[in-house]
Amino acid sequence: MRPGRLGRFGLNALGVAVFLVMIFPVYWMVSTAFKPGRDLFANTPEWFPYHPTLSNFADAIHRANFWDAVMNSVIIATVVVALSLILALLAALALAKFDFYGRGGIIVLIIAVQMIPLTALIIPLSVVLAKAHQVDKLSGVIVTYLAFVLPFIIWTLRGFMLGIPRDLEEASMVDGTTRFGAFVRILLPLVGPGLVATSIFAFIQAWNEYIMAYVLLRDPDKQTLTLWLASFSTTRGTAWGPLMAGATLTALPVVIFFVAVQRRIAFNLTAGAVRG
Amino acid sequence: MGSGVAPYVLLLPAAAVIAAVLAYPLYFMVRLSFEHYGLFQLIRHKGEWIGTRNYAQIFHDGTFWHVVARTLAFTAAAVTLTMVLGTLIALLLARLHPWIRLMLTAGLIFVWATPVVVAAAIWKWMVDFEFGVMNWLLTWLHLGNFDHHDWFVNPWSGWGVITALVVWGAIPFVAITVYAGLTQVPRDLVEAASIDGARGWQVFKDVTVPLLMPVFVILISLSIIWDFQVFTQVWVMLDQNPGPNYTVMSIYAYQNAFGQSEYGLGSAIALVMVATLLVVSIFLIRQMVKARDEA
Numbered sequence: 001m002r003p004g005r006l007g008r009f010g011l012n013a014l015g016v017a018v019f020l021v022m023i024f025p026v027y028w029m030v031s032t033a034f035k036p037g038r039d040l041f042a043n044t045p046e047w048f049p050y051h052p053t054l055s056n057f058a059d060a061i062h063r064a065n066f067w068d069a070v071m072n073s074v075i076i077a078t079v080v081v082a083l084s085l086i087l088a089l090l091a092a093l094a095l096a097k098f099d100f101y102g103r104g105g106i107i108v109l110i111i112a113v114q115m116i117p118l119t120a121l122i123i124p125l126s127v128v129l130a131k132a133h134q135v136d137k138l139s140g141v142i143v144t145y146l147a148f149v150l151p152f153i154i155w156t157l158r159g160f161m162l163g164i165p166r167d168l169e170e171a172s173m174v175d176g177t178t179r180f181g182a183f184v185r186i187l188l189p190l191v192g193p194g195l196v197a198t199s200i201f202a203f204i205q206a207w208n209e210y211i212m213a214y215v216l217l218r219d220p221d222k223q224t225l226t227l228w229l230a231s232f233s234t235t236r237g238t239a240w241g242p243l244m245a246g247a248t249l250t251a252l253p254v255v256i257f258f259v260a261v262q263r264r265i266a267f268n269l270t271a272g273a274v275r276g
Numbered sequence: 277m278g279s280g281v282a283p284y285v286l287l288l289p290a291a292a293v294i295a296a297v298l299a300y301p302l303y304f305m306v307r308l309s310f311e312h313y314g315l316f317q318l319i320r321h322k323g324e325w326i327g328t329r330n331y332a333q334i335f336h337d338g339t340f341w342h343v344v345a346r347t348l349a350f351t352a353a354a355v356t357l358t359m360v361l362g363t364l365i366a367l368l369l370a371r372l373h374p375w376i377r378l379m380l381t382a383g384l385i386f387v388w389a390t391p392v393v394v395a396a397a398i399w400k401w402m403v404d405f406e407f408g409v410m411n412w413l414l415t416w417l418h419l420g421n422f423d424h425h426d427w428f429v430n431p432w433s434g435w436g437v438i439t440a441l442v443v444w445g446a447i448p449f450v451a452i453t454v455y456a457g458l459t460q461v462p463r464d465l466v467e468a469a470s471i472d473g474a475r476g477w478q479v480f481k482d483v484t485v486p487l488l489m490p491v492f493v494i495l496i497s498l499s500i501i502w503d504f505q506v507f508t509q510v511w512v513m514l515d516q517n518p519g520p521n522y523t524v525m526s527i528y529a530y531q532n533a534f535g536q537s538e539y540g541l542g543s544a545i546a547l548v549m550v551a552t553l554l555v556v557s558i559f560l561i562r563q564m565v566k567a568r569d570e571a
Binding site for chain 1: 282283286287289294301302305308313318321365369372373379380388389395397400401402407412447448497501504505507508512516526533534539546550553554
């Protein structure tokens with residue numbers, strides 16, 4: 001099965017071609033964001049921003065409600081990350097470290113819940129949240145995202161906790177720490193990588209979500225960045241330069257966090273699956 | 277360790293949130309689907325029981341069956357393309373020079389990290405009828421005159437663009453996950469098969485695929501779940517107002533509920549969507565498990 005030198009060269013060339021095709025849309029967004037208007041609307045596309053400008057970014061930032069949207073997205077994502085980690089940590093602890101009646105059923109439920117198509121839930125959820133006076137309030141969106149991300153986070157953290165040998169905890173308890181002390185000193189540091197991965201998962205979900213926010217947040221100064229971006233094209237046509245600048249800004253935090261953590265997430269998924 | 281009430285107390289906060297935001301709305305959706313729930317009922321917070329009339333209305337509605345067929349066709353096309361292209365890229369990754377592999381992986385991660393709304397905006401710009409790079413490129417390649425060509429006038433080409441966007445966004449997850457699985461396939465197994473005279477495709481079919489079956493089952497079911505409920509890509513690409521040719525089940529449910537203020541009818545559609553998804557995934561997963569047991 002060893003390809004010859006020519007075959008190897010062909011495969012590598014194909015690899016470069018696939019890379020170029022896949023990355024092109026992202027490149028096109030960034031390069032458009034830095035181009036002045038006359039280059040955007042040239043008859044022959046400018047493949048590179050030869051006359052780079054920041055005016056598209058300035059335009060995007062000075063648009064109505066940009067900073068409101070940034071604030072709202074930051075608040076929602078931060079609160080969702082913090083709350084989901086606390087709640088999931090407690091639940092995962094119960095599921096990983098205690099034997100109790102109904103545990104098996106709960107574990108099955110946590111997997112099953114992730115199969116629900118969330119798009120289908122928009123209608124009942126919006127009626128329920130309207131009854132609870134949560135329309136146009138960040139709290140309604142926050143509690144919704146919390147429920148969306150919790151099952152996956154509980155599941156992942158439970159996996160991390162199962163991997164920790166019981167002897168470690170027992171040894172520390174023999175040394176005179178309480179059960180809570182053992183949790184803080186032994187479990188928490190070992191679950192650390194899991195906390196990093198899941199917090200970024202929660203952040204990305206909350207930052208990227210569109211439909212629920214679209215239904216629940218109608219007031220322009222309550223909107224999130226994805227809503228702000230999606231409503232960019234107006235009746236007067238689309239301002240492509242500022243739109244791509246806004247898109248770049250929206251994607252930036254996600255890309256940074258994602259690149260920092262993705263290796264671990266992909267590996268965990270397959271490690272468990274192939275072994276199992 | 278002992279049990280007592282401690283585990284229940286620890287579970288309570290998370291369970292309360294999930295019950296309030298997932299379980300109760302799920303129950304409420306079933307109830308709504310048997311009710312007439314319009315604006316008047318929305319204000320009074322009380323529906324009006326009408327039995328199975330919503331379902332009767334949907335099933336006798338020709339549009340609905342078109343919508344179902346369109347959704348299934350899109351899902352089949354998108355999932356197949358995602359899995360085939362993703363797996364091919366994974367196999368390619370395993371054979372690349374380390375530097376080029378690193379470059380391609382980095383590219384895939386950038387695509388993976390791109391938020392869906394951002395991706396939809398980019399693709400909308402690339403296929404823009406006036407200044408989109410796609411029309412210029414196709415004209416330049418002499419594939420026809422695409423000057424001022426509007427991709428969304430013809431639903432087939434419009435769906436082509438939407439499928440390309442969805443598949444492009446979904447490939448990285450599949451490719452990277454399958455590649456991670458490939459690196460865990462024991463070397464000696466592949467070599468043993470080669471010594472027995474198996475060639476590339478046969479090794480892949482008889483050794484790699486059965487070993488990676490659990491990974492494929494997860495990836496295919498996740499892809500079906502994601503593509504079957506597609507909403508955002510269509511919604512943003514078509515300026516938040518998709519026409520009748522672009523209605524998939526999630527959009528049809530949305531338009532009935534929020535556009536027509538028929539929340540009961542919308543819930544019935546959404547429930548049919550959940551049921552269809554359930555049937556499709558159970559059927560497929562059983563087929564795959566059966567195929568593995570027979571192999």
